[in-house]
Amino acid sequence: MSKIRVNDFTIKVGNVNGTGSASANALLMKIIFRMGVPVVGKNIFPSNIQGLPTWYEIRVTEQGYRGRSGDVDIMVAMNPDSYKRDLAELSPGGILLYDDTWPRPHFLTRSDITVIGVPLARMCNGAFKVARSRILMKNVAYVGAVAALLDLDLDILHTLLREIFAAKPKLIDLNLQAVALGYDYVKQHYPDSNKFKVKTRNLTKDKVMIDGNTAAGLGCVYGGATFGAWYPITPSTSLMDAFVTYCKQLRIHPETGKHKYCIIQAEDELAAAGMIIGAAWNGARCFTPTSGPGISLMSEFIGFAYYAEIPMVLFDIQRTGPSTGMPTRTQQCDIQLCATASHGDTAHILLFPADPGECFDMAVNALDLAERFQTPVFVLSDIDIGMNDWMTDELTWDDSYIPDRGKVLSSEDLKSVDKFHRYLDVDGDHIPYRTIPGTDPKGAYFTRGSGHNKFGGYTEDGAEYKEVVDRLKAKWKSAAEKLPTPIVRRAKQATKTAIISLGSCDGAVIEARDRLGADGVYLNYMRVRGFPFAKEVEDFIAEHDQVFVIEQNRDAQLLGLLLSETNTPRDKLIPLLHYSGEPLDYKFVRGALSEALNLRKTA
Amino acid sequence: MTSFVKPFIRRKNEPTNDLGLVRADYDGAMSTLCAGCGHDSVTATMARAFFELSIEPHMAVKVSGIGCSSKTTAYFLRESHGINTVHGRMPSVATGAIAANHQLAYIGVSGDGDSLSIGLGQFVHAMRRNVNMLYVLENNGVYGLTKGQFSAAADIGSTAKKGAVNELPPIDPVSLALSVGATFVARGFSGDRDQLLPLIKAGLKHKGFGLIDVISPCVSFNDHKGSTKSYAHAYKYYNPAIHADYVPPSQQIKAAYAAGEVMPVKLHDGGEIRLRKLENGYDPRDRAAAIGKLFESGESSEIITGLLYINEDHKDMHDMARMEDRPLNQIPYAELNPGAAKLKELQKGFR
Ligand SMILES: Cc1ncc(C[n+]2csc(CCOP(=O)(O)OP(=O)(O)O)c2C)c(N)n1
Numbered sequence: 015m016s017k018i019r020v021n022d023f024t025i026k027v028g029n030v031n032g033t034g035s036a037s038a039n040a041l042l043m044k045i046i047f048r049m050g051v052p053v054v055g056k057n058i059f060p061s062n063i064q065g066l067p068t069w070y071e072i073r074v075t076e077q078g079y080r081g082r083s084g085d086v087d088i089m090v091a092m093n094p095d096s097y098k099r100d101l102a103e104l105s106p107g108g109i110l111l112y113d114d115t116w117p118r119p120h121f122l123t124r125s126d127i128t129v130i131g132v133p134l135a136r137m138c139n140g141a142f143k144v145a146r147s148r149i150l151m152k153n154v155a156y157v158g159a160v161a162a163l164l165d166l167d168l169d170i171l172h173t174l175l176r177e178i179f180a181a182k183p184k185l186i187d188l189n190l191q192a193v194a195l196g197y198d199y200v201k202q203h204y205p206d207s208n209k210f211k212v213k214t215r216n217l218t219k220d221k222v223m224i225d226g227n228t229a230a231g232l233g234c235v236y237g238g239a240t241f242g243a244w245y246p247i248t249p250s251t252s253l254m255d256a257f258v259t260y261c262k263q264l265r266i267h268p269e270t271g272k273h274k275y276c277i278i279q280a281e282d283e284l285a286a287a288g289m290i291i292g293a294a295w296n297g298a299r300c301f302t303p304t305s306g307p308g309i310s311l312m313s314e315f316i317g318f319a320y321y322a323e324i325p326m327v328l329f330d331i332q333r334t335g336p337s338t339g340m341p342t343r344t345q346q347c348d349i350q351l352c353a354t355a356s357h358g359d360t361a362h363i364l365l366f367p368a369d370p371g372e373c374f375d376m377a378v379n380a381l382d383l384a385e386r387f388q389t390p391v392f393v394l395s396d397i398d399i400g401m402n403d404w405m406t407d408e409l410t411w412d413d414s415y416i417p418d419r420g421k422v423l424s425s426e427d428l429k430s431v432d433k434f435h436r437y438l439d440v441d442g443d444h445i446p447y448r449t450i451p452g453t454d455p456k457g458a459y460f461t462r463g464s465g466h467n468k469f470g471g472y473t474e475d476g477a478e479y480k481e482v483v484d485r486l487k488a489k490w491k492s493a494a495e496k497l498p499t500p501i502v503r504r505a506k507q508a509t510k511t512a513i514i515s516l517g518s519c520d521g522a523v524i525e526a527r528d529r530l531g532a533d534g535v536y537l538n539y540m541r542v543r544g545f546p547f548a549k550e551v552e553d554f555i556a557e558h559d560q561v562f563v564i565e566q567n568r569d570a571q572l573l574g575l576l577l578s579e580t581n582t583p584r585d586k587l588i589p590l591l592h593y594s595g596e597p598l599d600y601k602f603v604r605g606a607l608s609e610a611l612n613l614r615k616t617a
Numbered sequence: 618m619t620s621f622v623k624p625f626i627r628r629k630n631e632p633t634n635d636l637g638l639v640r641a642d643y644d645g646a647m648s649t650l651c652a653g654c655g656h657d658s659v660t661a662t663m664a665r666a667f668f669e670l671s672i673e674p675h676m677a678v679k680v681s682g683i684g685c686s687s688k689t690t691a692y693f694l695r696e697s698h699g700i701n702t703v704h705g706r707m708p709s710v711a712t713g714a715i716a717a718n719h720q721l722a723y724i725g726v727s728g729d730g731d732s733l734s735i736g737l738g739q740f741v742h743a744m745r746r747n748v749n750m751l752y753v754l755e756n757n758g759v760y761g762l763t764k765g766q767f768s769a770a771a772d773i774g775s776t777a778k779k780g781a782v783n784e785l786p787p788i789d790p791v792s793l794a795l796s797v798g799a800t801f802v803a804r805g806f807s808g809d810r811d812q813l814l815p816l817i818k819a820g821l822k823h824k825g826f827g828l829i830d831v832i833s834p835c836v837s838f839n840d841h842k843g844s845t846k847s848y849a850h851a852y853k854y855y856n857p858a859i860h861a862d863y864v865p866p867s868q869q870i871k872a873a874y875a876a877g878e879v880m881p882v883k884l885h886d887g888g889e890i891r892l893r894k895l896e897n898g899y900d901p902r903d904r905a906a907a908i909g910k911l912f913e914s915g916e917s918s919e920i921i922t923g924l925l926y927i928n929e930d931h932k933d934m935h936d937m938a939r940m941e942d943r944p945l946n947q948i949p950y951a952e953l954n955p956g957a958a959k960l961k962e963l964q965k966g967f968r
């Protein structure tokens with residue numbers, strides 16, 4: 015009998031979309047989290063409301079790695095349509111749990127796995143009367159079955175169910191009953207299936223399970239945004255949903271019922287962009303969440319905000335393109351789109367969060383930076399970060415935070431100004447002063463996207479035009495040192511080989527690098543968190559002979575920006591690209607790195 | 618070429634408004650439009666309306682899209698903030714600005730191309746939301762700035778300067794506005810300042826979305842024989858059916874008027890609009906009647922003008938969003954920050 019694997023394996027649940035499996039999977043993950051063991055959850059879902067296959071992966075990782083493992087050790091196969099694929103994906107030594115109400119002898123064709131059949135449908139049909147609850151309870155029953163397999167803490171499971179259904183006590187008993195069906199059946203029929211176990215630890219203290227969109231929405235509340243405009247698009251919708259939820263909770267006057275916020279569901283992304291430009295121009299902190307197709311539509315307005323110097327905060331929760339692409343699959347494919355969104359010479363500020371904690375912090379950063387630099391700022395999240403629950407350090411807030419509203423002249427300030435000129439670089443920091451409508455007659459100016467000189471007047475004079483756009487470039491460059499700094503991890507030994515990566519690649523990169531390190535392959539690692547790049551990025555590349563740039567798109571978009579914005583010879587940067595639409599796993603990274611390193615050695 | 622600076626000379630005994638400002642204080646940069654362009658008359662009338670209403674220039678905001686008409690926001694109210702946005706997208710920028718501060722007077726200026734082709738969606742949605750602004754659509758039936766292509770407002774049978782005949786039905790902004798919920802709908806003509814001025818004043822004082830479709834001929838590309846948006850055509854078929862006067866709260870003396878001749882409509886600011894020249898019982902508070910009247914006049918090629926519809930009872934965007942009276946851009950951060958302790962509490966649900 016092989017060794018029991020404790021707190022280090024991956025469970026994958028294959029199901030049919032629309033059967034309510036999401037809450038069952040979240041429940042499963044929460045039990046393990048509450049047992050003090052770190053978990054990673056990845057929802058791999060179709061662009062469909064009901065009927066297509068959907069998967070949920072739960073990685074149990076005592077070491078606290080944050081990416082996927084690339085393996086499946088326990089497959090809960092609930093969808094006959096994907097049985098074949100699910101069976102093939104299971105690692106040797108794994109367990110396949112399926113509903114054997116309708117037995118599938120062909121599972122036995124793999125002798126290297128254990129098949130566990132549980133008659134979920136039969137048991138649920140016997141126990142529950144309503145058709146819909148039979149389907150839902152089947153999911154809860156497999157949670158019970160898995161709980162039995164892994165020795166999950168039943169008290170925690172019961173407590174969770176009581177919390178979830180606190181408002182609907184009738185459902186508590188139904189759910190408890192369903193859990194018991196699965197749990198008892200497995201304990202009774204498969205008493206010796208103890209290959210994988212979850213053992214209680216104390217590793218999730220001060221951690222929370224939160225998705226990036228919720229964290230970003232909460233960040234917008236804490237950052238003091240009062241206005242938001244949006245047009246629904248997966249996977250950004252839940253960001254606005256979160257903002258709405260927290261505004262309702264925190265920003266409605268208890269007596270008068272009056273709101274200290276305004277949220278508009280616009281007619282399209284063009285309008286959403288126009289609305290936040292109007293609100294920001296008029297002095298309200300605001301933002302819009304969207305995804306790639308929305309950025310495409312907003313592009314004309316983004317150039318307007320850039321040229322007219324209006325703060326603008328955009329969250330791009332990236333999904334697989336081009337066009338509609340695979341709208342529920344993840345990628346980092348809008349990096350270059352956002353870096354220069356719009357026609358003409360434009361350059362924007364980008365922030366790259368790597369987890370929900372950074373989504374929260376960077377939402378606040380973005381609101382500050384947009385007003386400080388009077389320009390569009392993009393927070394480039396993705397489906398993986400935005401829509402999956404991540405185990406993250408509890409979010410914290412510094413009560414001494416004061417929003418940076420940038421260079422805005424009050425009526426008082428204007429008194430000491432001879433004449434106000436909107437685009438004059440008074441302080442030599444490339445950032446002009448702005449005024450808010452309704453403040454003071456002296457502050458009036460005319461905002462236009464057409465050619466203007468430094469005084470704000472219309473111009474078609476080449477020299478006057480250049481003076482303004484050159485300052486804009488200098489302003490953008492000066493933002494480099496004000497963005498979240500890159501995070502560098504040095505190898506135990508000096509090395510001339512390094513990795514540069516960003517955003518949601520982080521977990522898989524860290525793990526791959528750790529494992530390669532254990533094999534004696536040493537790599538330094540820098541995760542960039544902002545664009546334009548800080549000087550440190552160029553220096554880091556210069557320090558190394560070869561730098562692998564790991565990102566989730568086909569065209570090496572980050573690499574392209576590194577080449578164009580730093581002084582780096584082209585062949586020093588080697589792309590490692592993952593763009594299948596599934597979240598990155600460490601095996602892919604380790605494999606690609608080992609292969610590239612070996613090839614380079616032999617070449 | 619830099620922008621033109623107009624000399625501001627104050628003459629003796631010039632009339633002043635309640636703020637002690639003269640009409641010229643409401644001027645802007647020098648117009649760069651063609652001499653005789655209808656838009657310039659509208660600009661002058663808008664400036665006069667703000668002057669007569671004694672609106673402090675810095676408490677007014679001008680928004681526009683792109684086009685000859687949209688350029689004109691630079692040509693009046695130099696002490697107001699103005700924003701020349703992108704083609705067809707002024708309504709969204711106005712909506713956001715008004716969400717941030719509803720206490721200023723917002724005037725939008727657009728053209729028939731800007732509003733009825735590229736910007737049709739935003740135009741309609743701003744009306745649906747009953748955004749509190751006056752939207753002046755300077756309608757010349759063509760794209761002036763891009764040199765004379767037909768716009769969606771061109772009438773069937775109208776000919777272009779080079780002879781092409783328009784065969785597509787026009788989009789009439791007035792009937793469109795009536796069908797999607799605008800709460801103040803009027804039509805004017807740049808050639809009749811006496812009618813237009815009080816309409817603009819009333820529209821600025823109306824709470825909610827006000828549309829004035831102003832026939833404003835383009836002398837360079839659409840003022841020839843055969844054009845239905847020419848001065849000659851407009852004068853010939855012009856029917857100033859309903860005249861509206863705005864009477865501010867301070868001047869509500871018991872002016873004598875015979876019943877049936879004048880119809881007063883109370884406004885939110887305490888003032889009222891007095892409607893005159895009512896044709897056989899036409900009531901501009903009746904939307905169905907307004908739509909009927911429009912169709913009737915359309916059949917006879919008559920251009921019916923005046924205040925065609927008003928509804929003071931509908932909530933504007935600010936009220937529908939239940940925002941507090943204090944503008945969003947004036948709420949101090951201390952009131953918006955839930956604090957560290959609250960963040961801890963909120964996260965209990967994430968364990
Ligand atoms: C995205 C975009 N497409 C096209 C144009 C070119 N363009 C500028 S003004 C205009 C039409 C303006 O027509 P209208 O609104 O009727 O204004 P007018 O000049 O007649 O007053 C067009 C097509 C543009 N500025 N932006």
Ligand code: SF4
Binds near residue numbers: 651656
């Ligand atoms: S082209 Fe037509 S619309 Fe434009 S300024 Fe000249 S007359 Fe006016």
Ligand SMILES: [Mg+2]
Binds near residue numbers: 728729755756757
């Ligand atoms: Mg036009």
